[in-house]
Amino acid sequence: MSTLLLTRSQVESLLDMKQVIAAVEDAFAALAEGRTAMPPKAYVVLEEGDFRAMPSTLPGAAGLKWVNVHPGNKDRGLPTVMAVMIYNDPQTGYPLAVMDATAITASRTGAASAIASKYLARPDSRSLGIIGAGSQAYTQIEAHMALLKMEEVRVFDLSPAAVDALIEKLPQYPLQSCSLAETAASDIVCTLTTTRTPFLRKEWIKPGAHINAVGADAAGKQELETPVLKAAVVVVDDIVQAEKAGEINVPVSRGEYSPNEVYATLGEIITGRKKGRADDKAITVFDSTGIAIEDLAVARLVYEKARAGGGYKSIDFIEG
Numbered sequence: 001m002s003t004l005l006l007t008r009s010q011v012e013s014l015l016d017m018k019q020v021i022a023a024v025e026d027a028f029a030a031l032a033e034g035r036t037a038m039p040p041k042a043y044v045v046l047e048e049g050d051f052r053a054m055p056s057t058l059p060g061a062a063g064l065k066w067v068n069v070h071p072g073n074k075d076r077g078l079p080t081v082m083a084v085m086i087y088n089d090p091q092t093g094y095p096l097a098v099m100d101a102t103a104i105t106a107s108r109t110g111a112a113s114a115i116a117s118k119y120l121a122r123p124d125s126r127s128l129g130i131i132g133a134g135s136q137a138y139t140q141i142e143a144h145m146a147l148l149k150m151e152e153v154r155v156f157d158l159s160p161a162a163v164d165a166l167i168e169k170l171p172q173y174p175l176q177s178c179s180l181a182e183t184a185a186s187d188i189v190c191t192l193t194t195t196r197t198p199f200l201r202k203e204w205i206k207p208g209a210h211i212n213a214v215g216a217d218a219a220g221k222q223e224l225e226t227p228v229l230k231a232a233v234v235v236v237d238d239i240v241q242a243e244k245a246g247e248i249n250v251p252v253s254r255g256e257y258s259p260n261e262v263y264a265t266l267g268e269i270i271t272g273r274k275k276g277r278a279d280d281k282a283i284t285v286f287d288s289t290g291i292a293i294e295d296l297a298v299a300r301l302v303y304e305k306a307r308a309g310g311g312y313k314s315i316d317f318i319e320g
Contacts, residue, residue, distance in 0.1 A: 001089075001094050001096075001316070001318075002314040002315060002316050003094075003095045003096060003097060003098060003314055003315055003316070003317050004096065004097040004098070004099070004303065004306055004307070004312050004313070004314045005097075005098055005099075005312070005313045005314065005315065006097060006098070006099035006100065006302065006306060006312060007100055008100035008102055008103055010099075010100075010306070010312065011099055011100050011101075011103050011104060011302055012103045014301075014302045014305045014306055014309075015103060015104075015107050015298070015301075015302065017107065017110070017111065017139075017142050017143055017146045018146050018147075019301055020107045020108060020111045020143075020298055020301065021111040021114060021115060021143060021146065021147055023111075023297040023298055023300070023301045024108050024111040024112055024115060024294050024297055024298065025111075025115050025270060026297065027058060027293040027294055027296070027297035028112075028115070028237075028265075028266050028267040028270050028293070028294075029267060029270050029271050030058055030059065030267075030293070031238075031265075031267045031291075031293055032265065032267030032268050032270065032271045032273060033267075033271060035058070035059055036056060036057055036058055036059075036293050037056065037057040038055075038056040038057075038238075038291065038292050038293055039055055039056075040240050040241065040244075041053070041054050041241055041245070041289075041291075041292065042054075043218070043245075048070055048072060049068055049069050049070030049071060049072070049073075050068065050069055050070075050218065051066065051067070051068050052065075052066075052067045052068070052069070053065075053066055054066075054067065054291075054292035054295060055292060056291075056292035056293045056295070056296045057090060057296070058293060058296055058297060058300070060090065060300075061087070061090060061296055061297075061299075061300045062087075062088045062089075062090040062093075062296070063085055063086055063087045063088055063295070063296045063299055064085070064086045064088075064292075065083055065084070065085050065086075065101050065104075065105075065292060065295045065296075065299075066083065066084050066086075067081065067082070067083035067084075067101065067105060068081070068082055068083070069081050069217075069218070071194065079102060079135070080134075080135075080194075081102065081105060081135075082102050083100070083101035083102050083104070083105050083295075084098065084099070084100060084101055085097075085098070085099050085100075085101035085104060085295060085299045086098055087099065087296075087299045087300065087303050094317075094318075095317060096303060097299070097302075097303045097306070099299065099302060099303075101295060101299065104295055104298045104299060104302065105290070105295065106135060106136060106138070106139045107139050107143075107298060108290075108294040108295055108297070108298045109136060109139065109140075109214060109288065109290055109294075110136070110138075110139030110140045110141075110142060110143035110144075111139075111143050111294075111298075112237065112266070112286075112288055112290075112294055113140055113143065113144070113190055113212035113214060113286065113288060114140075114143035114144045114146070114147045114148065115147075115266065115270070116210070116212055116235065116266055116286035116288070117144060117147070117148060117188050117210055117212065117286075118147055118148065119266070119269050119270065119276040119277070120210045120233075120235060120269070120276055120277050120284040120286060121148070121187065121188050121210035121277070121284070122187060122208050122210070122277065122280055124187075125148065125150075125187035125188050125210070126149065126150060126151040126152060126187060127150070127151070127152040127153075127154060127186040127187045127188070128141070128144050128148075128150045128152070128153045128154070128186055128187070128188050128189075128190070129153075129154045129155075129156075129178075129183040129184060129185070129186030129188065129189040129190065130153060130154065130155045130156070130166075130183065130190050130192065131156050131157075131180065131183055131184065131189065131190065131191045131192060131193065131200070131223075132156075132157055132190075132191065132192030132193040132215065133155055133156075133157035133159070133162035133163045133165070133166040134157075134162065134192060136192045136214065137155070137166055137190075137192055138166070138169070138170065140190045140192065140212070140214070141153060141170060141173055141175070144188065144190075145173055148188075150174075150188075151174060152174055152176070152186075153173055153174055153175045153176070154176060154178040154182060154183040154186050155167065155175055155176065155177055155178065155183065156177075156178055156179060156180045156182075156183040160177070163177045164177070180199070180204075181204050184200055184201070184204035184205060185204055185205070185206050185209075186206075186209070187206070187208075187209060187210070188209070188210050188211075188212070189205070189209060189210070189211045189212070190211075190212045190214060191211065191212070191213050191214060191215050191223040191224065192214050192215050193215040193223055194215055194221065195215065195221065195222070195223055196220050196221050196222065197222075198222045198223055198224055198225045198226070198250075199223060199225070200223055200224045200225060200228055201225055201227075201228070202225060202227040202228045202231055205228060205283055207280075207281040207283070208279075208280050208281050208282065208283070209283055209284075210277075210283075210284045210285075210286070211224065211228070211232070211283070211284070211285045211286070212285075212286045212288060213246075213247035213285055213286065213287050213288060214288045216245070216246055216247040216249065216250075216287075216289075217245060217246070217289055217290055218245050219244060219245050219249055219253075220249070220250065221245075221249070221250070222247065222249070222250040222251070223247065224247055224285070226251045226256050226257060228283070228285070229247070229248060229251060229257055229261075229285060230256075230257065230261075231283055232282075232283040232284060232285040233263045233277075233282050233283070233284045233285070234248065234261065234262050234263055234284075234285045234287060235262070235263055235264050235265065235266055235269060235284065235285065235286050235287070236248070236262055236264075236265055236266070236286075236287045236289070237265065237266055237286075237287070237288055237289055237290070237291050237294075238265065238289060238291045239259060239262060239265065241289040241291060242259075242262070242287045242289055243259050245289055246287040246288075246289040247285070247287040248262070248287055262287075266286065
């Protein structure tokens with residue numbers, strides 16, 4: 001047996017957003033049906049940033065993502081988020097592949113949001129609001145445009161240069177620079193910031209809007225003011241992670257919101273255990289913390305395509 005070694009550019013060349021969306025949706029269904037193993041995400045916090053260990057299994061697949069978040073990297077010419085995936089044979093434990101998982105992280109996060117929008121947004125939603133024009137904005141837009149009929153994409157960032165760069169790099173999509181309030185008034189809103197000071201106000205949100213709260217992925221982070229959560233139907237990717245490190249973590253820690261107020265997991269909605277949107281005027285929120293099965297599902301997709309295509313470097317970890 002041998003282990004494939006896949007660089008970031010190689011992984012990116014093997015990613016197709018529609019395939020990623022299908023793989024991630026299947027993984028959420030497997031989670032809801034109890035066909036996975038996924039211990040809670042483990043954090044190692046440092047002064048400069050943090051590391052996260054994310055092990056999981058799916059039927060026929062096992063793996064671990066080791067990911068870091070170092071905000072100061074933007075001043076060092078490095079990505080804020082970097083990741084490596086070890087993809088294993090679940091029967092023997094042999095490492096079938098070691099691959100860069102930075103692009104996997106971005107693509108599966110965008111896919112998860114688009115899947116949530118598919119089930120929770122109004123069917124007539126036509127405007128997409130992107131708050132935060134960093135690297136995650138690209139896959140959020142790509143995934144939503146691949147899955148839904150978005151006619152208008154409004155973008156806001158504290159950095160006008162970041163908005164301009166996003167618009168320049170995605171000329172195939174109907175992007176336009178807007179104010180924060182205008183962007184927040186979209187049919188579907190994606191919050192993609194690293195803030196610990198909530199900014200999304202309830203009065204900006206239109207009736208029937210759906211919000212993908214993506215930025216809060218560690219304790220202390222919060223993008224939505226608590227009244228937004230209190231007024232919304234809240235769906236999470238994983239209740240344990242959401243309570244500790246998702247959008248609801250700060251309101252829960254302050255006693256302003258209870259995990260019992262969460263309506264469902266996304267997997268429960270995908271599998272029909274819970275209904276999706278039932279009221280055209282309800283505000284819905286998907287609390288996306290990013291869970292390990294999403295990464296594993298996409299890593300399996302990448303591995304299978306790489307093996308089928310050939311031409312990639314491999315080594316034998318068990319020499320002789």
